[in-house]
Structures are given as C-alpha cells and as structure tokens.
Amino acid sequence: MEYKFWEIEPKWQQYWEENRTFRTPEDFSKPKYYILDMFPYPSAAGLHVGHPEGYTATDILSRYKRMKGFNVLHPMGWDAFGLPAEQYAMQTGTHPAVTTQDNCDNFRRQIKSLGLSYDWEREINTTDPKYFKWTQWIFIQLYNTWFDPELKKGRPISELPVPAEIQQKGAKAVQEYIAGKRLAYYDNAQVWWCQSCRTVCANEEVLTDGSHEKCGHPVVRKNLKQWLLRIPHYAERLIEGLDKLDWPEGVKDMQRNWIGKSKGAEVDFEITGLGEKLRVYTTRPDTLFGATYMVISPEHPMVEQLVTPENKSRVDEYIYAASLKSDLDRTELAKEKTGVFTGRYAINPVTGQEIPIWVADYVLMGYGTGAIMAVPAHDTRDFEFAEKFNIPIVCILDPTEAENDLREKVLAGKACWTEDGAYVNSANPEKGIDLNGLNKEKGIETIVGWLQAKGLGKATVNFKLRDWLFSRQRYWGEPFPVIHWEDGEVSLDENLPVLLPELEKYEPGEGGESPLSNAREWLQVTGPDGRRGRRETNTMPQWAGSCWYYLRYIDPNNDEQIFDPKLENYWMPVDLYVGGAEHAVLHLLYSRFWHKVLFDLGIVSTDEPFAKLYNQGMILAFAYETLNGAKVSSDLVEERDGKYFHTQTGEELRQIVAKMSKSLKNVVNPDDVVKKYGADSLRLYEMFMGPLDERKPWSDAGVKGVYNFLNRAHRFFADTNNIFEGEEDAEILKQLHQTIKKVESDIENLKFNTAIASLMVFNNLVLKKGKVTQTTAETFARILAPFAPHLGEELWNIYGNCGSLAYQPWPAADEKFLKEDTFEYPVSFNGKMRFKMELPVDLPVSEVEKAVTEHEKTPRYLEGKTVRKIIVVPNKIINVVVS
RNA sequence: GCCCGGGUGGCGGAAUUGGUAGACGCGCUGGACUCAAAAUCCAGUUCUGGCAACAGAGUGCGGGUUCGAUUCCCGCCCCGGGCACCA
Numbered sequence: 025m026e027y028k029f030w031e032i033e034p035k036w037q038q039y040w041e042e043n044r045t046f047r048t049p050e051d052f053s054k055p056k057y058y059i060l061d062m063f064p065y066p067s068a069a070g071l072h073v074g075h076p077e078g079y080t081a082t083d084i085l086s087r088y089k090r091m092k093g094f095n096v097l098h099p100m101g102w103d104a105f106g107l108p109a110e111q112y113a114m115q116t117g118t119h120p121a122v123t124t125q126d127n128c129d130n131f132r133r134q135i136k137s138l139g140l141s142y143d144w145e146r147e148i149n150t151t152d153p154k155y156f157k158w159t160q161w162i163f164i165q166l167y168n169t170w171f172d173p174e175l176k177k178g179r180p181i182s183e184l185p186v187p188a189e190i191q192q193k194g195a196k197a198v199q200e201y202i203a204g205k206r207l208a209y210y211d212n213a214q215v216w217w218c219q220s221c222r223t224v225c226a227n228e229e230v231l232t233d234g235s236h237e238k239c240g241h242p243v244v245r246k247n248l249k250q251w252l253l254r255i256p257h258y259a260e261r262l263i264e265g266l267d268k269l270d271w272p273e274g275v276k277d278m279q280r281n282w283i284g285k286s287k288g289a290e291v292d293f294e295i296t297g298l299g300e301k302l303r304v305y306t307t308r309p310d311t312l313f314g315a316t317y318m319v320i321s322p323e324h325p326m327v328e329q330l331v332t333p334e335n336k337s338r339v340d341e342y343i344y345a346a347s348l349k350s351d352l353d354r355t356e357l358a359k360e361k362t363g364v365f366t367g368r369y370a371i372n373p374v375t376g377q378e379i380p381i382w383v384a385d386y387v388l389m390g391y392g393t394g395a396i397m398a399v400p401a402h403d404t405r406d407f408e409f410a411e412k413f414n415i416p417i418v419c420i421l422d423p424t425e426a427e428n429d430l431r432e433k434v435l436a437g438k439a440c441w442t443e444d445g446a447y448v449n450s451a452n453p454e455k456g457i458d459l460n461g462l463n464k465e466k467g468i469e470t471i472v473g474w475l476q477a478k479g480l481g482k483a484t485v486n487f488k489l490r491d492w493l494f495s496r497q498r499y500w501g502e503p504f505p506v507i508h509w510e511d512g513e514v515s516l517d518e519n520l521p522v523l524l525p526e527l528e529k530y531e532p533g534e535g536g537e538s539p540l541s542n543a544r545e546w547l548q549v550t551g552p553d554g555r556r557g558r559r560e561t562n563t564m565p566q567w568a569g570s571c572w573y574y575l576r577y578i579d580p581n582n583d584e585q586i587f588d589p590k591l592e593n594y595w596m597p598v599d600l601y602v603g604g605a606e607h608a609v610l611h612l613l614y615s616r617f618w619h620k621v622l623f624d625l626g627i628v629s630t631d632e633p634f635a636k637l638y639n640q641g642m643i644l645a646f647a648y649e650t651l652n653g654a655k656v657s658s659d660l661v662e663e664r665d666g667k668y669f670h671t672q673t674g675e676e677l678r679q680i681v682a683k684m685s686k687s688l689k690n691v692v693n694p695d696d697v698v699k700k701y702g703a704d705s706l707r708l709y710e711m712f713m714g715p716l717d718e719r720k721p722w723s724d725a726g727v728k729g730v731y732n733f734l735n736r737a738h739r740f741f742a743d744t745n746n747i748f749e750g751e752e753d754a755e756i757l758k759q760l761h762q763t764i765k766k767v768e769s770d771i772e773n774l775k776f777n778t779a780i781a782s783l784m785v786f787n788n789l790v791l792k793k794g795k796v797t798q799t800t801a802e803t804f805a806r807i808l809a810p811f812a813p814h815l816g817e818e819l820w821n822i823y824g825n826c827g828s829l830a831y832q833p834w835p836a837a838d839e840k841f842l843k844e845d846t847f848e849y850p851v852s853f854n855g856k857m858r859f860k861m862e863l864p865v866d867l868p869v870s871e872v873e874k875a876v877t878e879h880e881k882t883p884r885y886l887e888g889k890t891v892r893k894i895i896v897v898p899n900k901i902i903n904v905v906v907s
Numbered sequence: 908g909c910c911c912g913g914g915u916g917g918c919g920g921a922a923u924u925g926g927u928a929g930a931c932g933c934g935c936u937g938g939a940c941u942c943a944a945a946a947u948c949c950a951g952u953u954c955u956g957g958c959a960a961c962a963g964a965g966u967g968c969g970g971g972u973u974c975g976a977u978u979c980c981c982g983c984c985c986c987g988g989g990c991a992c993c994a
Contacts, residue, residue: 274911278989281910286993306994319994361992384992391993398994404908405992488993605988646918666917666934679918712932714920718913719987726919729932739947769923778921781931788931850927855975857927895974901926905974 027738029702033814037139045828046141049095057094058595059086060574060634062603062611063101063148065566066127067108071134072684073692073710073722078602078640080707081716081774083140085600087810088771090141091834097595098141099577101148102128103570110500113530120500120530124151134694138703139813141830146580150569151500155576157521158586159568160505162618163208164516169621170205171257178257178624181206199513207254207621210506210514213493217246217536245347248536251495251504251562255617259283259487262616270636272717275608282609284488289472291397291481293318293370295330296378302326302370305392305486308399309475310459310467312374313450314420315397316410318381319363322346323389330381332367339364339383346385361386361409372397373480374452374471384409392486400440407440421445421464492614494565499530499539501563507549509557517549517559538562570611571618574598574633586627597630605639612637638774641719643710645690647682650675655682658690681721692722704812705731711776711811730780734815737787737808741801741819752797757841759789760800765837767807776811783808798823803835847899851876853885853906869896876902 040046059082064075086098104127109120128149135142148155169178181202190201203209220241255262263283266276288307295302302318320327322343331339342364363384372379386405387396400410400417410417417437423445426434433439435448444464451458457474459467475481495504503524505517525546533541540561541547549557578595579587612634619633648656648668660671668677684691697706708730714720740746752760763786770779786804790796796804802823809816809829820829848862849872859881863872873894876882882904889906896902 272912274989277911281990284990284993288994304994308994386992386994388993396994403994405994408992486993608989712919718920720919723919723933725933729919733932735947777919778931781921784931848927852927852975855926855973860927893974895926897926901975903926903974 025739025743027735027742029704029734029814032818033137033139033703036814036817037136039817039828040139040141040830041136041144043828044145045830046098046143047145048097048099048143052095052594054093054095056097056595057086057089057600058097058598059089059600060098060577060598060602061100062601062607063103063570063573064131065106066102066104066124066131068112068123068127070127070130071694073694073697074604074640074643075135076138076694076706077643077710077716078604079135079138079140080710081638081640081776082600082602083707083813084711084771084776084810085774086141087813087830088768088834090831091806091810093833097146097577098143099146099148099580100135100140100142100144101146101573101577102131102150103566103573104128104149104151105501105569106566107498107500110498110530113499119526121151124149137698138694138707141813146577148573148576148580150502150573153521153523154581154583155573156502156569158576159502159564159572160520160522161586162572162622163502163564163568164505164518165625165627166253166618166621167206167208167516169207169625170202171207171254173257176261178207178621180625203514207257208251208494209254210249210251212247213250213252215246215248215250215493217244217248219244246536250493251560253492253494253617255492255614256487256489258617258620259285259489260485261620262489262613265616265620265632269632269634271634272637272639275605275612275637275639278608279613282489282613284486286486288392288484288486289475289481290393290484291373291475293373293397295381296369296371298329298368300326300329302330302381302395303393304395304397305484306397308402308468309471309481310447310464311399311402311420312372312397312471313447313452313459314399314401314418315372315379316400316416316418317379317398318370319384319387319396319398319409320366320381321387321389321394322383322385324383324394326395327366327383330366330368331383335365335367339366342383361405361412363409363413365413373475373478374455374457376452376455380415382409382413390490391488401434401437402440402442404440404442418449420447420449422448492617494568495560495562496565497532497536497538497561498563499524499527501565502568503540503563504560506560507557508560509551509555511555515557522559533561567611567614571615572622574601574615575622575628589629593629596628597633597635600636600638601634602638602640604642608639639717641715641717642683643713644681644719644721645684645688645692646721646723647680647688647690648677649680650677655688658688684722690722692724697727701727701731702734702814704734704814708734708780708811712780714777716774716776733780733784733787734812736791737804738815738819740787740791741804742822744822746795747798747801747823748795750797752800753793756790756793756796756800759786760803761837761839761841764803764807764835765842768834768837771810780811783811805829806832806835849902851879851882851902851904853904855903858885865899869898872896872898872902876904 061079061082082098086096089096104124109123112118112123113120150156150159168181170181170184172179184202184205186198186201190197218241263280263285266279269276286307288305289309290303290305291309291312292301292303302320304318320330327339327343361384363382366381366383368381369378370381386409387394398406398409400406400415401419402421407417419435419437421441423431423434423441423443425443425445426441430439434441446461446463447459447467451460457471459470462470472483503522505520505522507515507517509515525540525543527539527543529542530539532539538561540563547559547561549559551557575587575592579591582588615633619628620631622628623631648658648661650656656670656677661668661677662671668679669675670677682688694706705727709727712730713726763782766782767779770776802820805816805819806829817828844865846862847865848860850857850860852858861875861879863875873896876894886906891904891906893905894902895905
C-alpha cells in the first residue's frame, strides 16, 4: 500500500480548515496553555527551512497539550513593517502595502502546507491599521507615564508632583519639567547621518573608516530631533524580573550584561584654583589612595572651564579630532590610548596631593559622570595611559595571591593588578582614614562610609542601558500620533489610527526628514483655534509592532479596546515562547519594558510577558571549500568514496558547515521538501536532526531517513490485515507503554529527537512481530499525531473512527506493563564490563554477590588476584574490585 | 580581553546527570528478490588484532577525586555566539 502523502496531507489540511478544528476554545473551564512563535517578517524570499523548525516544535507541543485537556492558544501573524518593502517601492513604485500583502499570502500558503495547527482566525499583521492603532495607543500611554522612583513604578503623568519652585517659573517651565519626566520624549539626539542615502544609520552600519556600509559614502554626526524612550528607568526592574523566568541562562546573562548594572561611588575632587568640584564615578573607591591623575571625556561640560590658556589650543584640537571619530574608532581595543593635559590639577581627597586632569576619549560622556579618577596601578586602561604619558603609578594593594615575580612588579608600579589583595600606603591619620591590611570588600565599605561622613561622595549605582532611540526616517512604519505646533507645543493626536498617507515618492526628504515630509496635505494640520501645526514625520522602528503582538492575539478583532481584560487575565502570560537567539536582547528586552509599563498602568495582569523562553538553533548546511579556504558552490562538488572533489578542477575539497546562502547554492526551500517527501517528513526531519536548541546542518539523506520511517509505519499500520481483535502480545504491550511514557516526557522537555527515535523503535518492533491489536494501532496513531499529524489522522480514520483525533485524550502509560521481573546486570571487574547475568529485580544484595561469585565466567577474571570488594547497585550494575 | 554555549564512530546525534559509551537515523559492507537496476527486506558495521570466542584502545588534551567519570574537580587546546575603553 503506497504512502500517498500528496493526497493525505491536502485532504486533512482541508478538513481542519473546513471544520475550524484549531479554533481557540472560548470556554474557560479548562486550564490554558499559550504557546507562541516569534512571528516572521514576511520577506519576498518566502519561508526558510529555519522557520518550520521552531513552528513544528510549538505545533507538536500545542497538539499534545490539546490532547492533554488544555485550552491552547497557538496563533500566527506577520511582523510586516520594514525596510525591504520600502526599498522595493523606491525602485518600482509598488506600494509597500501591496508587496507586503503578496508576501504574507505566500508565507501563509507555505505555513499552511506544513499542517501547523494555528488558529488562523486570530492572524494579525503589524501593518494593518486595526493593529497599529493600538501600537500608537501604547505610545500614547508611554508618553503619558512617568516613573516614580519612590514606588519604583510607572504612574500616570497627571499624578506627577511638580515642585513649587518650578511652578513659580510659569506654565512653560512646568511643561518642560513634565516633558523631562515622560517615558517618551522628543529631543535632540546625536545620530549618524548618511547624506547619500539621506537616512540615519545605526552604529553597526557605520564602518571603521567612517563610511556607510551600504553605499560607501562617509557618514557624519548630526543632531536631529528624535523620539526616545526612557527604558533605563526600568533597568533595575528588568534585571530583577529575570530571576523568576524560565529562560535559557545564556539569554538572561546577555540581558544582564546589556543592562550593565554596576555598583560604585561618586566622589568629588576639589579643583585647584577654581573653587569648583569635579565629580567622578568609580567602582573602586577603595583605590582612591592610588589615584594619580584624572580624566574627563572630550564632551565633558567642564572642559572649557578647566583648560588653562596655555593648553587651550592643544585641547581644542584634541576635542575636535575626537568629535570626528566614529564610536567604532573610539572603542577599538587595539587602538593606543590618546589624551591631552588640561594644565589643571585637582586635589586627591585622601592624600591631599595635587593630581593632573587630562582629557582623553577612553572616557565616555554617556556613562557615569563622564569623568574618572585614574588608578593606574589597579586598572588596566589607566595603567596603559599612565605608562604612555609618564604619570606616576602608585601601588596601594599588595597582590598577596600573585606569584612572586608579578607581585614584585606590581608593588614597584611596573605592572597592573586588578584582583583582591591587602591594602598598603592607604592610610592618612590626619584625615582619619586607614584601609591598610583590609581586603577589597572591607576596603570599599570603609572608604564609602568615610566619604559619606565627610560629604565627599556617596554610594551609587550605574547602568549601561541608554535611552532607546525610537524614531526612524522611514515611510513603512507606524506614524507617531503627534503634532508639532508652530508655537513649539507638542501634542498628541488621539484620533487613532493615524494612517500613513499615499505617496508618489518614497525617498527620504532633505536634511534628515522622513519620506512623510513629502506628504504635504497629510503633513499640515490646523487646530480649532486656527493655530497651525505639522505632523511628526518620523515613524516608529520595527520593534514597536513586535513589542506587544502577543497581547493582541488574545483578542485580535476588538475595536473598542486593545483587548478584553477578562481574556487577558485568562491567557497571560505566554507559557512558552520559541524563537531564534538573535532576539536575545533587543526584542525581548523592549517587550519586557513595554509590558512592565502596561503592568504598572493596570492594563496587563502579569509583570512579565513570557514565562518560558526557548531558542531554537539555527539550521545550517554543508558547504565546501578548497584546502586554502576558498568556498565552492555546491553544484560544483562531487562525492567519491566519502571525499569531495571540484567537478571542474578535480581539486579535493573539505566539507564544512555554514549558513545557507545563495552564493553557495545550498539553500533548501521548504516547498521543495514538501513536494518530494511531504509535510510530515519535513516536520519529522527537522525535529529528528538533533536537539532543538543546537545549530545543526541540513542533510537531504536525513530527510529520506524519516521518510522511510513514515513509509514503513504507513505500510504496516494502514494495512488492516495487520490489525486484529484480541489480546496484545506482551512484548508489544510493554514496548508500547514504554514508548508512550518516553514520548510524553520528551515532549514536555522539548526533546523531540529522542521522542521520534522511540517511535521508530516501536515501529521496528511491530514490523518484526507482524500484527497488532486495533487498540495498539489507535494508540500509536495518537502518539504519532503531534509529530506527523496528517498520517496520524489518516490512520485514526482507517480504523473506523470519524473526524479528527486532535482532541482525543493522550494515552496513559500504564505502569503495570512497565514492571520488569528480572534485570540483566552488567558485571564489571575493576570497572571494565565483562559479561552480563540476568537476576530477579528484588534479589537481595547478598544473593547478587553470591550469584556473581559463583558465575562460571568469574574465575577467569580472578586469576592470581583476590576479590577486595563487590559493589552492587541494585538494578544498575555490579562491580567486582580485584587486585 | 570579558561573559555564555559546545567538542562522543565515516556523518547527524543517544546515554534516565556518577553505573553496560555509541540508542535512533544516514552512509557503508554482505545477502535475498530481479534478466538487470531502482525500491523493498534480512544480517553486519567505534577502532586495532583474530574465522571466532576473545583481547587491547577509546567520549578534544594533560592531571585529579572515585569501586566506577562522556558526566564531578584543576590546568590547557580548539570551535560557535554575545559584549567590548561602561571607570
């Protein structure tokens, strides 16, 4: 009997669609399970084999959970704003909405052909005005929220207390004060600008030589009015929240590093001859005795004031040169330190000594106070700088743990030591401070206490996380619901959605303006009072739509509210979120931020959106390269005796694993696989390749392997001659229940590769046995169905059942079939397994020892030796120790 | 440089986390069926030696703990990912 997947699969896909099999249930009596995929950007290239990997995994779990009696929410949608559609529009004039629609249709067709059990009635699209109306609505919430540092939560802006001294200054001052507290604010931001492309570029798009990655033209620094979000206000909450999440530790670490919390202290240094103080931030206040100079960033506001007339021209020159450098230049590690002396000195508050103040670009204005105290003996960067500019290096921490050579060098100021030790030269009786002999932890505690008591400084916390630049000069994004009035006032347009205007041209405007600045009619607004205004022309970045889409799936067609709170309360949080690791920081951090704001405002009921996160590993492909590393297109490779050769030059090639790419001609199109082997084979193969979270290479031969399995399973189970009524064979029964148990626990742990292996083992057994009972066959159909749903349904119906098995209960593994009477003990001598012996499972240890001693093979391993000990681990192993 | 992963047959990968290393699949070898091939089925397949029984070696490398280590500890090497002058 032929396995006609090309008939079976479309038949069942049609059945599911017509019967709305996977519509999300609307009774809330059962437990819920919300299982979410990271929704795709619908590119023109169509589905990549990487997409079905995560989708199949979540589909298996969804189908399994339904059978386990859960209400499952398993939706799909499109993250459809983005640059490619806009660039295509610039080239062809085709409206991005048209391109987007075509691509979505293609993605939907491809995804449906895989038999994934999405509730298509909940499909969403970020570019749909019915969707982005609510993205704009959330922006308004952000704009109207401030962060209360006392309560550590976001609150409505109407509740913001305005200090009396601000109120006295008048309405404008009050407005400014409020604007300074909003989570969304509009301000000058320094950005990279490419005049050729007429757009801002991200730091990553600027090459080391200061040219734009895309066009090669130089980029410039530009101050542009931009929207920014005050995500750092939530830094602490975003770190704390990670602890209770069931996420990969690596992802949590990445988020922690990105947020970059550090504990330290701010210290004030008296500036000689100015009557002013210079404040620094340091994580090592304990090394204050070793501070032999100070450094301020070139952008520091006090530079002008600090620089002495005789040094002015050199400092100005340095600052100008620094301003031209890209961030990349300034942060490149290999680069030598540069800097210039201001001519000014400050007083080290513990030693009372004068130390020089330098300007150097290794100090960044955006972190801490933009100024540091430099302790060359105990900071590698300061050490490097001090050596270059001949600044004294004073060791104040004896590296007691270091090897002698190194210790000598450190003590002599010839090497740098950043680890713990015991303080030396760290006391000043006049000032009442003594750290000598303490360790780092005690030292920090002591000095911070002293600084605070003397009013010279205080303990502080710093974060690396910066304000989020939230606007782009693009057409194909969400418009901001914002109007800039001629008198300078900024107000919201709460008549949502604010739609995108139709445009003739999609090119950005001159001088840093978005393409929307070409939309004359749309742009101009006149208020009821006759006041004239101009709409915001920037649009939101692609992150905006993806920040909250998981919430809209809950109630996707609600035009009155973002969602019904009762539904949100039932479905949230997302129980499992599966997607690529490339979103470990940005998308997942931004989403968590928005979610926490919505939580503070009482809009959502959980303070974290995604309870469990799982990253699927990337699917790679085999590729070939010559022995000196030149890549060879896969169509020019032939295999002979397990080796690879270039078809034209005959050169021997090396097989490597690389990302799929057009140039290597090793891209696999899911459509082709479905056509050749069927959707069930594609699903099964992607799950069988290896652990879900690891990167692994595609192999066509591997697809054939699982296809063979489905063929064999179909040939046996679809043939009713092999199915009988009566008592099941004991061995089959035992294996069946072992398989149920194994598949169940593997699904729960997302270990689909071994689940499939156990299904194969069972299949191999029944093929050998030749027949099974109908009960066994139906059970097999049910446990196979989450993986290969089309074949599962087909078999289920062959046995006379009607309709889908999608809501059939998951079979229970019966322990009584799993019990063993005997155990085959591996017997080892000195840890080396020699033979096996079968013994009853409940045989006492003493009897087991006796049985081993008396075993016929035992004497040959004892020749000339004596038995020291016999170790028996019941039903595990026997080890005889001899010597 | 720092922070995470990972290194197991010819290949993708198993191993209930200290207890039989190599499940399952691919590939390969031999056989059956066939005029032949494909497909299918059966047997074998970590390496070395041996017809075999069996013996020795073996989870990146070097040590250690243990009756016993792929698993735990110490020190290295290599591969992948992230961050990168954050004071």
